[in-house]
Amino acid sequence: MSWLSYRCDRPWLRCGLTHHIPSFGIDVGLLVPGYLVIYGLFQFFSTIHRFGNSYFVWFFSSEIMIEEKEYLFDQVLAWIAKQPNTKVSRSLKAVTRYNGGEPEEENNDCVNENGTFNYEKWASSIPLSYEPNFGTNEFRYKDRYVSLTRQKLEKADRYEFKEFLMIRCNDRSTEPIKDLLAHIKNWMLSKETNFTSVYRPGGADGWTRECCRASRPIDTVALDDAQKANIVEDMNEYLHPDTARWYTARGIPHRRGYLFHGPPGTGKTSLSFSLAGNFGLKAYVISLSEADINKKSKSNSAISLAGLLYLIDGAASTEGRVLIMSTNYPEMLDAALVCPGHIDMQIHFALATRGQIRDIFKRMYTAQESDTKAGAIRSIFTKKLKAACDDLDPEKLSELAAEFTEQMPEDTLSPAEIQGYLLIKKRDPIAAVKEAGTWRDATIAVKKKGKVFTTV
Numbered sequence: 391m392s393w394l395s396y397r398c399d400r401p402w403l404r405c406g407l408t409h410h411i412p413s414f415g416i417d418v419g420l421l422v423p424g425y426l427v428i429y430g431l432f433q434f435f436s437t438i439h440r441f442g443n444s445y446f447v448w449f450f451s452s453e454i455m456i457e458e459k460e461y462l463f464d465q466v467l468a469w470i471a472k473q474p475n476t477k478v479s480r481s482l483k484a485v486t487r488y489n490g491g492e493p494e495e496e497n498n499d500c501v502n503e504n505g506t507f508n509y510e511k512w513a514s515s516i517p518l519s520y521e522p523n524f525g526t527n528e529f530r531y532k533d534r535y536v537s538l539t540r541q542k543l544e545k546a547d548r549y550e551f552k553e554f555l556m557i558r559c560n561d562r563s564t565e566p567i568k569d570l571l572a573h574i575k576n577w578m579l580s581k582e583t584n585f586t587s588v589y590r591p592g593g594a595d596g597w598t599r600e601c602c603r604a605s606r607p608i609d610t611v612a613l614d615d616a617q618k619a620n621i622v623e624d625m626n627e628y629l630h631p632d633t634a635r636w637y638t639a640r641g642i643p644h645r646r647g648y649l650f651h652g653p654p655g656t657g658k659t660s661l662s663f664s665l666a667g668n669f670g671l672k673a674y675v676i677s678l679s680e681a682d683i684n685k686k687s688k689s690n691s692a693i694s695l696a697g698l699l700y701l702i703d704g705a706a707s708t709e710g711r712v713l714i715m716s717t718n719y720p721e722m723l724d725a726a727l728v729c730p731g732h733i734d735m736q737i738h739f740a741l742a743t744r745g746q747i748r749d750i751f752k753r754m755y756t757a758q759e760s761d762t763k764a765g766a767i768r769s770i771f772t773k774k775l776k777a778a779c780d781d782l783d784p785e786k787l788s789e790l791a792a793e794f795t796e797q798m799p800e801d802t803l804s805p806a807e808i809q810g811y812l813l814i815k816k817r818d819p820i821a822a823v824k825e826a827g828t829w830r831d832a833t834i835a836v837k838k839k840g841k842v843f844t845t846v
């Protein structure tokens with residue numbers, strides 16, 4: 391071992407002593423150039439590796455990108471969350487949104503001895519799903535390695551969490567990835583519950599996803615049969631790809647607009663969301679009052695009436711979209727909004743007819759398939775509700791429905807009011823019929839006075 395000696399003459403440490411540092415037989419003069427050579431070689435090889443790798447990826451692999459705003463984004467993550475590979479990945483994100491939001495097994499702990507339900511305890515037993523976190527995850531699909539990179543868009547700011555997915559496979563063709571995406575779409579279609587994504591104005595690209603709600607089956611909205619069939623058929627024909635071609639060939643903008651008008655609680659919103667779910671469309675919701683408020687507040691995300699008109703009709707408006715305007719006061723709508731070209735079909739939602747009242751009554755007391763599935767809340771509460779339905783054979787149910795309907799005046803109460811009353815009597819259809827007259831008189835009297843509340 392050799393020693394390197396030097397005299398300490400640093401101004402803040404003037405000790406005047408000679409210090410000895412072991413140099414291990416290395417010529418100290420070579421240390422710095424040696425380090426520089428090693429560092430240079432390292433940089434050289436890592437650059438070659440990087441270029442080689444990206445050349446390999448470019449030459450031998452293909453990729454498909456999916457932005458967060460696409461339907462597929464959630465579907466791919468939902469599918470990945472169910473794959474066994476995801477469970478062993480070391481960087482995951484825990485989510486609860488893909489399991490229908492219910493505990494998988496009975497959980498009687500969420501009800502105390504007095505029968506009081508504790509939501510927090512119930513919600514804590516909802517199982518978590520895991521989806522890939524940011525970064526790259528690999529999995530096998532049809533004997534092929536596929537990598538999925540989840541990344542944040544560079545332009546997104548702190549509050550806008552915009553992401554994209556990049557799916558890659560070692561094949562010069564994108565066919566294997568397309569096949570995987572088709573598989574994911576089929577998997578999604580085979581799932582029982584369909585969800586409708588709901589967007590509101592805001593965010594960097596104009597819209598922010600507000601929520602994902604379970605689609606309401608169209609037959610649960612009580613409406614005149616002919617009226618309902620009319621709109622469903624019209625929309626079905628409009629959305630067909632042949633219709634899009636027909637419009638394009640004739641230079642007609644491929645857009646369709648409906649105006650739903652009528653008193654509050656008659657099913658306008660329910661039918662709109664139900665149609666969106668039925669046809670697999672996303673719902674982009676703007677309320678006029680929201681547009682007005684924004685106009686006054688002059689915020690960056692402001693949607694003035696002019697902005698709204700531009701959105702539904704301007705150069706940037708989407709082809710193939712369905713516009714539904716819903717209002718209690720059609721006469722107050724700006725003429726520019728309801729002109730032909732924006733509105734192709736008007737539908738009046740009236741107060742409840744006898745047919746609607748009967749349908750609402752029957753649906754309330756008909757056992758549904760979902761009532762009998764395993765699930766904590768169902769096992770505890772639905773038993774009582776189910777008992778109410780089980781006691782009613784179809785004949786008895788029809789009898790009670792007719793008796794109830796007879797007591798209700800036509801075109802006086804809204805379907806929402808009828809539903810509200812029956813919800814209170816959901817465990818006792820017989821009492822619902824017996825007390826219907828009293829409730830009807832009280833409700834009509836309150837409505838005449840222009841009040842909102844009634845005591846049941």
Ligand SMILES: Nc1ncnc2c1ncn2[C@@H]1O[C@H](COP(=O)(O)OP(=O)(O)OP(=O)(O)O)[C@@H](O)[C@H]1O
Nearest residue numbers: 610611612613653654655656657658659660805806
């Ligand atoms: N025709 C109907 N069939 C079944 N349920 C209905 C119907 N109309 C209203 N309801 C029920 O009443 C409630 C309110 O309905 P909805 O929000 O669709 O009414 P709306 O006409 O959009 O009211 P508003 O004009 O106040 O927005 C919902 O819970 C819905 O289930």
